[in-house]
Amino acid sequence: MRLMEPAKRVRDxxxxxxxxxxxxxxxxxxxxxxxxxxxxxxxxxxxxxQRHARSNVVxxxxxxxxxxxxxxxxxxxxxxxxxxxxxxxxxxxxxRVEAENPLTGEVAHAGSAYCxxxxxxxxxxxxxxxRLICETEEEKRRFREGEMRYKKRQAERAKAG
Numbered sequence: 001m002r003l004m005e006p007a008k009r010v011r012d013x014x015x016x017x018x019x020x021x022x023x024x025x026x027x028x029x030x031x032x033x034x035x036x037x038x039x040x041x042x043x044x045x046x047x048x049x050q051r052h053a054r055s056n057v058v059x060x061x062x063x064x065x066x067x068x069x070x071x072x073x074x075x076x077x078x079x080x081x082x083x084x085x086x087x088x089x090x091x092x093x094x095x096r097v098e099a100e101n102p103l104t105g106e107v108a109h110a111g112s113a114y115c116x117x118x119x120x121x122x123x124x125x126x127x128x129x130x131r132l133i134c135e136t137e138e139e140k141r142r143f144r145e146g147e148m149r150y151k152k153r154q155a156e157r158a159k160a161g
Contacts, residue, residue, distance in 0.1 A: 005054060007131035010139045013051035014082035017044050021075045032071040037097060038062065041113050044081045045093040049117035052083050052091055053129045056120045060090065063114040063149060069099070071110050076100040078107075084114070085146025089126035091117045092146040114149060 017040070025036040042059055049057040071077055078098045085092040092114055099110040121127040134140045 005130045007133045008052055009133045009135060010082050011135075013048050015044055015048050015051070016078065016080050018076050018078045021071060021073050021077055023073050026073045030073045032073065032075070032077070034065070034067060037067075037071065037077070037111065038065060038113075040077065040079055041065070041095045041097065041115065044079045045095055045115035045117060048081045048083060048093045049091045049119070052086070053119035053127075055127060057091075057117045058120060060116040060118050061153065063116070063153070065111060065113045067111045069108055069110055071099045074102070076102050077110070083132055084142040085150055086129050086132045087150055088128055089119050090150070091119070091129055092150065093117060094142060094146075114146070116153070
């Protein structure tokens with residue numbers, strides 16, 4: 001097992017990505033497929049986790065993808081992602097999805113998800129990740145809530161056997 005890097009701040013790995021939604025992302029009615037949004041969430045979640053762990057990562061789960069409103073062809077889709085919680089080898093990345101109509105400037109919260117990513121070493125086995133430094137009250141709250149979700153996921157896995 002490699003030596004663990006020093007703890008890192010949330011802002012050291014946080015990312016924001018914006019994508020323009022095209023007809024190839026959508027159904028014939030012009031609504032962007034939920035699966036397309038999930039793909040972009042997975043991509044940014046993995047990038048944030050990889051920046052934190054400085055190793056390859058894989059997705060273990062996505063907790064509750066809630067679509068709050070439709071995203072339309074022509075919208076700018078902005079994904080804001082940051083580490084909420086770290087365990088031993090896993091990291092919870094929170095992703096907020098916003099849709100902007102570039103003609104009007106109207107921005108709306110389109111959805112949110114929590115991705116659990118696992119850091120892998122060269123042998124493709126889980127490795128320890130750096131601890132997380134939470135600097136703001138919001139980051140501390142998100143860490144506590146992420147820890148509760150982590151414990152809930154662990155209990156559900158244990159119950160499933």
